[in-house]
Amino acid sequence: xxxxxxxxxxxxxxxxxxxxxxxxxxxxxxxxxxxxxxxxxxxxxxxxxxxxxxxxxxxxxxxxxxxxxxxxxxxxxxxxxxxxxxxxxxxxxxxxxxxxxxxxxxxxxxxxxxxxxxxxxxxxxxxxxxxxxxxxxxxxxxxxxxxxxxxxxxxxxxxxxxxxxxxxxxxxxxxxxxxxxxxxxxxxxxxxxxxxxxxxxxxxxxxxxxxxxxxxxxxxxxxxxxxxxxxxxxxxxxxxxxxxxxxxxxxxxxxxxxxxxxxxxxxxxxxxxxxxxxxxxxxxxxxxxxxxxxxxxxxxxxxxxxxxxxxxxxxxxxxxxxxxxxxxxxxxxxxxxxxxxxxxxxxxxxxxxxxxxxxxxxxxxxxxxxxxxxxxxxxxxxxxxxxxxxxxxxxxxxxx
Numbered sequence: 001x002x003x004x005x006x007x008x009x010x011x012x013x014x015x016x017x018x019x020x021x022x023x024x025x026x027x028x029x030x031x032x033x034x035x036x037x038x039x040x041x042x043x044x045x046x047x048x049x050x051x052x053x054x055x056x057x058x059x060x061x062x063x064x065x066x067x068x069x070x071x072x073x074x075x076x077x078x079x080x081x082x083x084x085x086x087x088x089x090x091x092x093x094x095x096x097x098x099x100x101x102x103x104x105x106x107x108x109x110x111x112x113x114x115x116x117x118x119x120x121x122x123x124x125x126x127x128x129x130x131x132x133x134x135x136x137x138x139x140x141x142x143x144x145x146x147x148x149x150x151x152x153x154x155x156x157x158x159x160x161x162x163x164x165x166x167x168x169x170x171x172x173x174x175x176x177x178x179x180x181x182x183x184x185x186x187x188x189x190x191x192x193x194x195x196x197x198x199x200x201x202x203x204x205x206x207x208x209x210x211x212x213x214x215x216x217x218x219x220x221x222x223x224x225x226x227x228x229x230x231x232x233x234x235x236x237x238x239x240x241x242x243x244x245x246x247x248x249x250x251x252x253x254x255x256x257x258x259x260x261x262x263x264x265x266x267x268x269x270x271x272x273x274x275x276x277x278x279x280x281x282x283x284x285x286x287x288x289x290x291x292x293x294x295x296x297x298x299x300x301x302x303x304x305x306x307x308x309x310x311x312x313x314x315x316x317x318x319x320x321x322x323x324x325x326x327x328x329x330x331x332x333x334x335x336x337x338x339x340x341x342x343x344x345x346x347x348x349x350x351x352x353x354x355x356x357x358x359x360x361x362x363x364x365x366x367x368x369x370x371x372x373x374x375x376x377x378x379x380x381x382x383x384x385x386x387x388x389x390x391x392x393x394x395x396x397x398x399x400x
Contacts, residue, residue: 018133026149032092033119035157042171055365064116066354072120073347081129082195084121091118093182100175124346132196144271147327148264155260162253218394225387227356229380232364259319266324283398285328290391296322300381304374
């Protein structure tokens with residue numbers, strides 16, 4: 001398929017306006033979802049959880065997300081992007097309010113599982129939306145702009161949650177505000193958003209063709225190890241800075257927000273760079289991602305030996321190196337398949353990221369509780385090394 005499916009009669013201005021609308025949706029959805037990661041230190045303190053239990057909570061969030069990915073991908077392929085985006089945002093709004101209202105660990109885990117499921121439509125729907133709206137020759141840039149919504153929303157959540165708690169309002173108040181905003185935006189999308197058409201078959205996606213695509217499988221495999229490092233890092237950076245390095249909760253929250261913001265900048269920059277490199281869209285994207293991931297591995301491996309100031313600088317670099325490549329990852333998943341399989345391809349690739357995110361936080365928490373953060377960060381750095389190796393193999397499997 002081509003990187004940007006042709007939409008007759010759309011000027012560049014209208015295409016970018018559509019991209020920015022999808023970006024706005026992604027910001028709100030990701031702020032709701034990633035607020036849980038920003039709240040880990042606050043929840044640990046108010047509910048009385050161990051590092052391992054925090055990992056279980058994050059795993060429940062990711063499990064809910066993962067379980068609903070393939071049905072969400074099928075819905076996008078069948079009905080287009082509009083209905084899944086509206087339904088997903090309504091679910092996230094309700095989930096945020098419910099999450100802020102629960103005070104016991106077992107019920108919190110159950111609510112978190114459903115909360116994560118509401119986010120499942122995000123990647124299949126928004127990737128489909130960008131595929132039909134990206135201006136010709138600017139596909140990777142358009143995907144990068146959309147993916148800024150993930151890191152941008154995460155940064156907003158980090159600032160809101162940690163500052164609400166530090167100001168005495170309670171971390172729960174941030175969830176109530178985000179939930180109300182999500183419901184309002186969902187209503188707005190239902191009334192005004194012009195969605196991309198689906199293909200009319202509501203059955204679950206056929207993954208047979210994807211299993212035969214070596215490049216796709218290597219790329220999806222790299223997502224397993226990339227997801228492990230991303231979810232563990234975003235889930236534990238606040239407790240690490242506050243509990244191990246002695247920073248204030250506000251400072252730790254701003255570190256997480258800063259990492260997400262540099263991830264946003266990285267997604268735009270690397271998307272633009274990949275569009276300008278010679279060769280196919282997928283080959284240039286895979287090469288850039290491999291370099292980024294190796295840089296992220298170096299930062300994580302060095303992190304245990306750094307003091308507060310140097311660790312803050314490392315987090316800024318880590319945003320570009322580790323978080324800045326997921327726009328290219330999602331864009332390449334879609335480029336590798338036919339138009340009517342974009343939802344399935346996205347679901348499959350996001351599922352591997354989520355499996356990494358499902359397994360890594362509890363493991364990280366066990367290591368941090370048992371032998372210390374140094375070992376935990378080292379394991380996550382090694383995970384990124386494996387991801388880079390698989391990306392390099394995927395790059396070699398494409399045509400020059």
